[in-house]
Amino acid sequence: MALTTKQWIMIVTMLAASLVVAWALRQILSSILKRLVRRFNGSEPDKGLIVSVARSAALVIVSETVSLIVPAIELSDLATQRLAMIFDALSISFLAIALYRMVDLVCTRGVLYVMRSRQDGHEIAETLAPLVASTLKVVVAVIGIMTVLGFVGVNVAAIITGLSIGGAALALASQDTVKNVFGSLVIITDRPFVVGDWISTPGAEGVVKEIGFRSTRIVTPTGSLLTLSNGKLADAVIDNVGVKRKHPMSTSIVLDADSPLDTIERFVARLREHLAQSQDVMSDAPMNVALSAVAPQGITITVTFHIRASQQVEAPSILHRLHLTILRLIAEESLILAKAST
DSSP states (O other), X not given: OOOOHHHHHHHHHHHHHHHHHHHXXXXXXXXXXXXXXXXXXXXXXXXXXXXXXXXXXHHHHHHHHHHHHGGGGOOOHHHHHHHHHHHHHHHHHHHHHHHHHHHHHHHHHHHHHHTTTSTTHHHHXXXXXXHHHHHHHHHHHHHHHHHHHHHTTOOHHHHHHHHHHTHHXXXXXXXXXXXXXXXXXXXXXXXXXXXXXXXXXXXXXXXXXXXXXXXXXXXXXXXXXXXXXXXXXXXXXXXXXXXXXEEEEEEEEEEOTTOOHHHHHHHHHHHHHHHHHOSSSOTTSOOEEEEEEEETTEEEEEEEEEEEGGGGGGHHHHHHHHHHHHHHHHHHTTOOBOOOOO
């Protein structure tokens, strides 16, 4: 049946009004969401996430409103029913998208609120939040897809039955994935490390950036991002350097065997004074500069000190600065480094 001029005008007007209302609602909802999330999280929210949630929420309202207005266009009963069904399905899709994006905005703060009574609640929240967020996203996505399919007339019960039949085959094909999920649970419950810890495992060392369902991401001292499967990581020997308050460091200097004793003593005293005043060195930790060996090949002076464990990634730079200072003091005291034996 051909549409009348009145119906065309109503359709065009409805679409134009929908765009304007959707834009206005997005602006209003963005402002409201920003204030609510800022108050809930206590920090500035991600602008992109706010806009995404607000846009989806605005489209939910507009889709439902259009679904209610469609009968006023006076189309055929079948066309009206199908259009209403389509807009209802769109509103559910946009609602699922809004909830999916909302998870990223509030998940970390929500987990932290639940763990607020624990002394280590903040560390647990940082570790657990990505897993909770991933789970919620999967649940929202599955429920949203199933609901939309039900609205458009798809037999959801048959799909679920088919999935259950194929579940056994899927389980066999995803044994490694299941192992990694259980590895994630082991890491969360036993807590051998949390996000932000410096860990060392066979073949990998660095700061834990994220603990996911399947894998853990580690940033190495060189800045590379490594992804380790949680199944293997749960079975591996893990050295959690992050729990240490201090990290030991040492270096050695071999001076010429004919170096004057008083000059060596003055050099050692000046080096000790430098370490005592250095911002890199922990002043409340053991520190020493001493002659460790005397031989015809040279006089060995060993330097030992500690830096904060959180500065371990900066260890090469700290040693670099120390070695420059040692070379400067050697030059100022007119000392000579021992030559390598041939």
